[in-house]
Amino acid sequence: MAISGKTRVCGVIGDPIEHSLSPIMHNTAFQSLNLDFIYLAFKVKSSSIGDAINGIRALNIRGLNVTMPHKKNVMRHLDRIDLSAQLIDSVNTILNKENLLFGFNTDGVGAVKALKENGVELKGRKILLLGAGGAARAIAYAVAKESDELAILNRTVKDAQTLSKLVEKAANKRISTGSLSHTDIESNLRDSDILINATTIGMKPRYDETVVPTKLLRQNLSVMDIIYNPLETKLVKDAKAAGAKVVSGVEMLIYQGAASFEIWTGKQAPVEVMRKAALTYLKKV
Ligand SMILES: NC(=O)c1ccc[n+]([C@@H]2O[C@H](COP(=O)([O-])OP(=O)(O)OC[C@H]3O[C@@H](n4cnc5c(N)ncnc54)[C@H](OP(=O)(O)O)[C@@H]3O)[C@@H](O)[C@H]2O)c1
Structure with missing residues (x-):
């Protein structure tokens, strides 16, 4: 042109x-x-x-x-x-x-659209969100409005708690919080339907890292890693291997x-x- x-x-x-x-x-x-x-x-x-x-x-x-x-x-x-x-x-x-x-x-609407357009329904579902940084904040607000339950885990637990208080007020929903410890991830993931990674773990150049132990991933779970470089993070590879439904971070980027x-x-x-x-x-x- x-x-x-x-x-x-x-x-x-x-x-x-x-x-x-x-x-x-x-x-x-x-x-x-x-x-x-x-x-x-x-x-x-x-x-x-x-x-x-x-x-x-x-x-x-x-x-x-x-x-x-x-x-x-x-x-x-x-x-x-x-x-x-x-x-x-x-x-x-x-x-x-x-x-x-x-x-x-537009990050929050982008994340919700990425999930929905890839066949992941939010209504009536529990979401586990990892991270409390800029992208996680946008996602937390957007998904809290549409889903039934939300848990936010973050390395700095205080930031997860601050975010949960703000979102609870805006979405009128109770939100649980915790750390990225194995125990907190395991107990929250057990009854979650959707897992979203909004931490930077797994991003280039830390290709081999994930905070989610492979054995916790399962078939009836949807996993979105918002990292898009690399295209397939370790979490995405592990989730695919466990038979989980996977939504790529590129989808959020596009929407x-x-x-x-x-x-x-x-x-x-x-x-x-x-x-x-x-x-x-x-x-x-
Ligand atoms: N797909 C998309 O459209 C899209 C859009 C925006 C961002 N992203 C991606 O999302 C990721 C986060 O971006 P952001 O803007 O939210 O960044 P940010 O504001 O810097 O937040 C980073 C998050 O990662 C956590 N974190 C960083 N290093 C960690 C470590 N070593 N161990 C555990 N947790 C760690 C931070 O925890 P603390 O609070 O404890 O520091 C925080 O929750 C980036 O990879 C970015 O490329 C993708």
């Missing part, structure tokens, strides 16, 4: 940003719908976040994704923040609407990206095209 004076600019800010999958995914999606949009990656240091956000207004950029380490710090530079992003204290999508900057977080795409363009995202682009890229790297 030819770039012209009318081309709308979107992008992602983060540091590091060189290995982001988002430019491939979004540019392929724009091209497939013949939209006059382009998506670029901008390396932005923490000390320059205010200047970068002013640049959105000055350059009339349509929208940005926000990734580590700016998801929280970017918030004070925006004009309006969506309620769910306020609750989790994290923004991953910015929309520039007539020079007003709106902040959203959170699709939600951002829809915010910027007002068009339904071409999910299949985005999936193909993301998987082709990940298999190469």
Whole structure:
């Protein structure tokens, strides 16, 4: 597609940003719908976040994704923040609407959509969530609303407890918490239907690590590891070997990206095209 004076600019800010999958995914999606949009990656240091956000207004950029380490710090530079992003204290999508900057977080909807579109029903189910960082916070809010029960385990138990109190209030549900010890995982996993790993354990370069002992995985369990690099974490391999249903982290990545795409363009995202682009890229790297 030819770039012209009318081309709308979107992008992602983060540091590091060189290995982001988002430019491939979004540019392929724009091209497939013949939209006059382009998506670029901008390396932005923490000390320059205010200047970068002013640049959105000055350059009339349509929208940005926000990734580590700016998801929280970017918030004070925006004009309006969506309620769910306020609750989790994290923004991953910015929309520039007539020079007003709106902040959203699409990680939670992305995770729920990834589960549902892959045949994992949440209603009436118990979910065990590992982690209490940025992504886990978004997921906790989104899944608590839809499921019956939720347990949150984290290395830093205090963070799991803080998160559970916030989510209990918002979703009006009782949430149990604990550590990532073998005992806590075993006792919580026993009556859970869905396991979600939102810790960084198993992420490149720690390919061989998992916090879930293999013998605890079983057939009537659905497992989503939100890590997508590597494409198959140790947890995913173990879950497959145990006959569990597996949802890849790429699915969440695609659906959170699709939600951002829809915010910027007002068009339904071409999910299949985005999936193909993301998987082709990940298999190469
Ligand atoms: N698929 C997607 O669309 C998607 C979207 C966002 C993020 N992600 C992935 O999700 C993962 C988490 O991202 P994030 O933004 O939530 O990161 P984050 O805010 O830094 O949170 C990291 C989490 O991992 C835990 N953790 C880190 N090192 C640990 C260790 N050695 N042992 C036990 N727990 C450990 C942390 O526990 P403490 O609280 O104890 O430090 C915390 O719960 C990353 O791999 C990221 O790539 C995927």
